[in-house]
Amino acid sequence: MQSLPILRDVSPLGRIVLGGTVAVSLLSIVLEWGVGVHGAPIFIVSAAGILGLAYVVGISTERLGAFAGPHVGGILNATFGNIAELIIAFFALQAGQLEVVKASLTGSIIGNLLLVLGASLFLGGLKNGLQRFNAKVAGLDSTLLVLAVIGLVIPATFAASLGAEAGIPRQAESILVAVVLLILYFGNLFYRFRHPAEVLGNELEGHGGPSWTARQALGVLGIAAVFLAVLSEQLVGAIDPFIEAFDLTPFFVGVILIPTIGNLAEHLVGVQLALKNKVEFSMAVSIGSSLQVALFVAPVLVLLGIVVGKPMDLVFTSLEVAAVAVAALITALISLDGESNWLEGALLLGVYTILGVSFFFLP
Amino acid sequence: MQSLPIVRELSPVGRAMVVATLAACLVALAMEWLLHVTGTPVFVASAIAILGLAYVIGLSTERLGAIVGPQKGAILNATFGNVAELIIAVFALAAGQLDVVRASIIGSIIGNLLLVMGMSIVVGGLRHGIQRFDSKIAGLDSTLLVLAVIALFIPAVFVATSRAAQPGSVGRIDESLVIALVLLVLYFVNLIYRFRHPSELEPGEAHHSGPQWTRRQSIAVLAIAAALLAVLSEELVGAIDPFVATFSLTPFFVGVIIIPTIGNLAEQLVAVRLAYTDRIEFSIAVATGASLQIALFVAPVLVLIGLAIGQPMDLAFPPLEVAAVGVAAAIAALVSLDGESNWLEGSLLLGVYVMLAVSFYFFV
Numbered sequence: 001m002q003s004l005p006i007l008r009d010v011s012p013l014g015r016i017v018l019g020g021t022v023a024v025s026l027l028s029i030v031l032e033w034g035v036g037v038h039g040a041p042i043f044i045v046s047a048a049g050i051l052g053l054a055y056v057v058g059i060s061t062e063r064l065g066a067f068a069g070p071h072v073g074g075i076l077n078a079t080f081g082n083i084a085e086l087i088i089a090f091f092a093l094q095a096g097q098l099e100v101v102k103a104s105l106t107g108s109i110i111g112n113l114l115l116v117l118g119a120s121l122f123l124g125g126l127k128n129g130l131q132r133f134n135a136k137v138a139g140l141d142s143t144l145l146v147l148a149v150i151g152l153v154i155p156a157t158f159a160a161s162l163g164a165e166a167g168i169p170r171q172a173e174s175i176l177v178a179v180v181l182l183i184l185y186f187g188n189l190f191y192r193f194r195h196p197a198e199v200l201g202n203e204l205e206g207h208g209g210p211s212w213t214a215r216q217a218l219g220v221l222g223i224a225a226v227f228l229a230v231l232s233e234q235l236v237g238a239i240d241p242f243i244e245a246f247d248l249t250p251f252f253v254g255v256i257l258i259p260t261i262g263n264l265a266e267h268l269v270g271v272q273l274a275l276k277n278k279v280e281f282s283m284a285v286s287i288g289s290s291l292q293v294a295l296f297v298a299p300v301l302v303l304l305g306i307v308v309g310k311p312m313d314l315v316f317t318s319l320e321v322a323a324v325a326v327a328a329l330i331t332a333l334i335s336l337d338g339e340s341n342w343l344e345g346a347l348l349l350g351v352y353t354i355l356g357v358s359f360f361f362l363p
Numbered sequence: 364m365q366s367l368p369i370v371r372e373l374s375p376v377g378r379a380m381v382v383a384t385l386a387a388c389l390v391a392l393a394m395e396w397l398l399h400v401t402g403t404p405v406f407v408a409s410a411i412a413i414l415g416l417a418y419v420i421g422l423s424t425e426r427l428g429a430i431v432g433p434q435k436g437a438i439l440n441a442t443f444g445n446v447a448e449l450i451i452a453v454f455a456l457a458a459g460q461l462d463v464v465r466a467s468i469i470g471s472i473i474g475n476l477l478l479v480m481g482m483s484i485v486v487g488g489l490r491h492g493i494q495r496f497d498s499k500i501a502g503l504d505s506t507l508l509v510l511a512v513i514a515l516f517i518p519a520v521f522v523a524t525s526r527a528a529q530p531g532s533v534g535r536i537d538e539s540l541v542i543a544l545v546l547l548v549l550y551f552v553n554l555i556y557r558f559r560h561p562s563e564l565e566p567g568e569a570h571h572s573g574p575q576w577t578r579r580q581s582i583a584v585l586a587i588a589a590a591l592l593a594v595l596s597e598e599l600v601g602a603i604d605p606f607v608a609t610f611s612l613t614p615f616f617v618g619v620i621i622i623p624t625i626g627n628l629a630e631q632l633v634a635v636r637l638a639y640t641d642r643i644e645f646s647i648a649v650a651t652g653a654s655l656q657i658a659l660f661v662a663p664v665l666v667l668i669g670l671a672i673g674q675p676m677d678l679a680f681p682p683l684e685v686a687a688v689g690v691a692a693a694i695a696a697l698v699s700l701d702g703e704s705n706w707l708e709g710s711l712l713l714g715v716y717v718m719l720a721v722s723f724y725f726f727v
Contacts, residue, residue, distance in 0.1 A: 317524060318520050319520050319521060319524050329509060330506065333509055337502050347506060347510055347549060350545050354517055354542050354545055357541040357545075358538055361538040362534075
């Protein structure tokens with residue numbers, strides 16, 4: 001393995017993760033297709049494989065971004081940053097697991113805002129004391145978060161007012177809302193590229209990834225995405241037996257487990273940045289990721305749902321809407337003053353626990 | 364009486380208060396146990412006595428705080444500051460008056476945020492014009508208030524949407540139990556943060572340190588007052604139903620407006636006096652601090668005590684109560700975040716309090 005040029009250019013830790021990921025992915029595929037195992041074991045092994053694949057997708061995107069320059073690199077990061085969630089959600093959608101898809105969108109948003117940001121601010125604050133960041137950037141992000149909340153609250157209210165005879169207007173409204181969200185997502189990207197100094201603070205200095213050539217990076221990205229698709233399908237197929245085996249609810253799996261699987265790599269990056277006292281970048285990772293899920297992944301899933309004949313609307317359950325709303329509210333409040341400390345991180349973690357418990361006990 | 368060392372160290376007003384409190388306690392006890400009066404008169408007499416006892420507890424806590432130093436003193440204040448509410452609520456809980464307990468938690472929070480803070484800002488603003496304070500402290504307090512609102516809001520939504528969340532069902536109690544533990548942890552984490560970063564958050568100590576009692580005298584006064592408070596709280600709680608019937612009130616109104624006023628009046632006077640002497644920062648700290656303490660300490664402790672004594676209480680408050688705390692926290696945060704206050708802002712807070720009180724008065 002040592003002689004493979006792709007592996008040679010990766011740090012020792014990265015090499016272990018890369019090797020482990022390939023091994024676990026193959027193991028998972030063999031278990032399902034070769035040995036014929038089903039159910040909870042497949043769920044766990046595929047989850048482990050996806051964890052690693054999300055990391056590999058991250059490295060190769062970074063590398064590609066380093067080639068393409070900051071602007072295109074930003075678009076790449078913005079598109080592939082949540083590719084694991086998108087692929088898992090797509091297969092769940094195809095399997096008709098609408099509850100799980102919606103729950104995983106909710107979970108991704110609140111996980112990034114509360115768990116990732118909370119852990120980052122808590123650990124960063126303990127290590128570095130009071131941390132400062134650009135309140136202007138935080139202000140724009142907060143406004144977008146409010147937009148995301150509106151994009152969830154209005155369809156839910158609309159559906160509640162429609163009552164039982166939902167049907168066509170409900171679906172049509174969701175499609176239009178999804179299109180608006182997508183337009184605003186791209187408007188936001190566009191604005192940030194045209195006014196980088198004002199919005200991005202100091203350029204998001206990607207740590208460049210390994211020194212692969214463009215072709216190698218593309219190759220790795222392509223292979224990882226294919227593996228991701230196969231494992232996601234296995235994972236989704238094993239959700240029901242997994243729920244039964246551990247006596248969980250689909251909400252809990254969707255809100256807590258699946259987003260953690262898709263996001264763990266990002267979690268670690270966010271915390272690492274905060275420990276290095278780069279709290280601004282850390283916030284860009286966590287808040288940016290939740291904005292991307294709300295304004296890009298969710299609307300794309302609505303559109304894909306129509307294409308694959310499994311129409312999904314944006315009508316989330318009350319608890320989900322409430323969860324996203326309170327997460328956005330407390331994040332905005334904490335970030336608007338341009339300062340953070342470990343207590344604020346602890347508060348975010350506390351809110352995450354409160355929400356997690358509620359989803360756990362929701363029958 | 365003049366010769367008792369405990370009384371001698373008090374200011375004339377304090378002396379009158381202590382004596383009157385003792386008298387009121389004796390009257391209330393005599394009515395219940397000797398004259399066998401029940402119902403409304405007992406409610407009124409014990410309410411008056413509890414008002415006084417809350418003041419006496421405040422005095423002895425302040426004194427103890429001055430003896431043990433600012434850090435431990437702050438913990439003492441943080442623990443005994445709302446002990447009257449806590450004791451009343453425990454007896455109401457034991458009597459199965461869950462609606463009244465929940466309502467009194469809500470009433471304490473909105474009373475402190477709207478009535479106390481509103482009065483303080485109006486009085487201070489009329490006398491001193493625009494008053495300034497550190498908006499950083501206000502910012503942290505606002506964030507904690509939002510946390511408190513979240514902790515009330517999420518269980519309410521949970522109960523409203525969950526298919527099997529019948530009153531008393533296992534998931535419902537368990538959810539509230541874990542949330543209560545999270546709140547308690549965050550409450551203590553918050554205390555730790557404030558002790559470790561005092562310069563950043565506390566506006567230079569302002570203990571008026573109470574009467575010159577010795578440590579033993581203070582502890583004795585505190586213990587006696589707490590014991591009397593417990594006895595009178597039980598009488599008060601036992602007389603709630605007849606009182607409600609006599610004045611044709613709702614349990615909600617008694618819980619949201621009357622009981623918190625009884626437990627809080629002493630604190631209210633302190634806050635208004637601070638604002639009057641142009642120490643608006645302390646005044647706001649007293650008001651928000653008390654409401655935070657209710658939300659993050661008293662409420663979760665009641666959930667735990669409820670489980671212990673077999674009266675499980677969850678944190679699923681009715682929508683009007685959740686809305687009341689939500690709007691109170693929002694407007695209090697808006698008013699305090701700019702670091703300035705004037706009498707108009709104070710009257711806005713009072714206006715919101717009146718609107719909420721009216722709604723609870725007519726709520727059936």
